[in-house]
Amino acid sequence: MLEHLDRMEAHLRELLEKEGGWLPFERFMHEALYAPGLGYYTAGSRKLATPTDSAGSSDFITAPELSPWFGATLSTPVADVLRDTNSLDVLEVGAGTGALAASLLPALAELGLPVNYYILEVSADLRERQQQTLAAWEPQVRWLDRLPERFRGCVLGNELLDAMPVRLFCWSQELEVLERGVVWHDHGWTWHDVPADSALSRIVRERMPPLPGYLSEVNLQAEGWMHGLGDWLEAGAALLIDYGFPQHEYYHPQRHRGTLMCHFRHQASDDPLKLVGLQDITAHIDFTAMADAAHASGLEVLGYTSQAAFLLDAGLLEHLQSLRESDAHAYVLQLNSVQKLIQESEMGELFKVLAVGREAAVPRGFRRDRLHSL
Ligand SMILES: C[S@@+](CC[C@H](N)C(=O)[O-])C[C@H]1O[C@@H](n2cnc3c(N)ncnc32)[C@H](O)[C@@H]1O
Numbered sequence: 282m283l284e285h286l287d288r289m290e291a292h293l294r295e296l297l298e299k300e301g302g303w304l305p306f307e308r309f310m311h312e313a314l315y316a317p318g319l320g321y322y323t324a325g326s327r328k329l330a331t332p333t334d335s336a337g338s339s340d341f342i343t344a345p346e347l348s349p350w351f352g353a354t355l356s357t358p359v360a361d362v363l364r365d366t367n368s369l370d371v372l373e374v375g376a377g378t379g380a381l382a383a384s385l386l387p388a389l390a391e392l393g394l395p396v397n398y399y400i401l402e403v404s405a406d407l408r409e410r411q412q413q414t415l416a417a418w419e420p421q422v423r424w425l426d427r428l429p430e431r432f433r434g435c436v437l438g439n440e441l442l443d444a445m446p447v448r449l450f451c452w453s454q455e456l457e458v459l460e461r462g463v464v465w466h467d468h469g470w471t472w473h474d475v476p477a478d479s480a481l482s483r484i485v486r487e488r489m490p491p492l493p494g495y496l497s498e499v500n501l502q503a504e505g506w507m508h509g510l511g512d513w514l515e516a517g518a519a520l521l522i523d524y525g526f527p528q529h530e531y532y533h534p535q536r537h538r539g540t541l542m543c544h545f546r547h548q549a550s551d552d553p554l555k556l557v558g559l560q561d562i563t564a565h566i567d568f569t570a571m572a573d574a575a576h577a578s579g580l581e582v583l584g585y586t587s588q589a590a591f592l593l594d595a596g597l598l599e600h601l602q603s604l605r606e607s608d609a610h611a612y613v614l615q616l617n618s619v620q621k622l623i624q625e626s627e628m629g630e631l632f633k634v635l636a637v638g639r640e641a642a643v644p645r646g647f648r649r650d651r652l653h654s655l
Pocket of ligand 1: 322343344345346374375376377378380401402403404407438439440441444445
């Protein structure tokens with residue numbers, strides 16, 4: 282562990298020197314997560330938990346890892362999109378351990394949909410883990426090296442956008458927008474703010490009123506990804522599931538320290554400058570900005586709702602009922618994790634689902650739609 286930290290430190294200090302002594306946080310976060318052989322997602326340590334992992338052997342658990350009923354329920358809206366586009370193609374971006382595919386593929390097969398399941402994954406380690414998880418589905422699953430130029434079908438991204446590096450900003454006492462970056466000082470990383478460039482300053486001023494001392498972030502890479510989707514999604518829809526809020530809640534005066542969070546062995550912290558490369562770094566999603574970026578690139582914003590409302594409307598309870606009838610013991614064992622998916626105090630309310638698309642109707646899951654809140 283210490284050796285890894287030393288190698289990451291040397292890598293970042295070399296980069297810092299090349300960049301003139303100051304690194305924007307976005308670049309620091311990119312390296313911390315994705316530097317080849319060193320980053321959190323690219324250096325082979327065990328990150329994503331499965332429910333059977335011993336406590337402390339992983340850093341966080343996502344919905345498809347928590348319960349196979351998440352993926353099974355997703356089969357309903359995915360089937361809707363495939364039917365609308367007359368396609369059998371599903372593309373999952375950022376597939377983690379492959380848990381979502383492992384629960385979605387059998388559910389789609391049960392609906393008579395022998396889909397072509399494409400995965401795009403930036404982490405070579407996770408891609409290997411996905412190949413192990415999905416070995417039984419191998420002929421149907423293919424891995425892509427880059428986004429397709431054209432795609433018709435259903436795109437899925439669970440906790441994809443929150444893993445993209447963010448730019449940090451803060452308002453000075455004089456109400457200037459500053460960009461937060463890092464410098465090396467006295468044997469360690471420390472924050473250093475510089476005047477934001479005009480593009481960042483304009484974006485921040487458009488999104489929130491000036492509040493001296495307020496610190497937050499914008500995820501321009503995720504917005505760029507959403508904008509790019511409009512170029513390659515010829516027909517179909519993307520379902521993007523993540524934790525976050527509409528813009529007015531995101532930049533609420535009380536959220537004055539932003540939403541940046543780190544995870545290491547199930548412990549959360551707010552200090553991304555420690556355990557660099559060993560801990561996950563993530564920020565919540567501004568869903569208004571994601572919807573705006575999709576809309577600006579010609580996509581229709583089809584729906585936005587909480588994870589709980591989405592799963593219940595897409596038939597989570599009906600799926601569970603079939604389990605209750607066929608295997609009461611398994612049903613009881615599953616209840617606890619299913620509750621976590623929908624409970625307001627767990628993932629039910631903080632996590633949202635955004636659907637954007639082209640030539641596709643609104644899939645099931647959005648009856649309690651909150652598009653008006655974006
Ligand atoms: C927080 S994990 C979520 C994994 C999985 N979807 C789940 O819910 O368990 C983020 C995933 O997105 C991948 N990722 C991040 N940026 C990506 C990008 N631009 N393209 C493809 N995958 C990406 C990471 O390597 C990782 O697999």
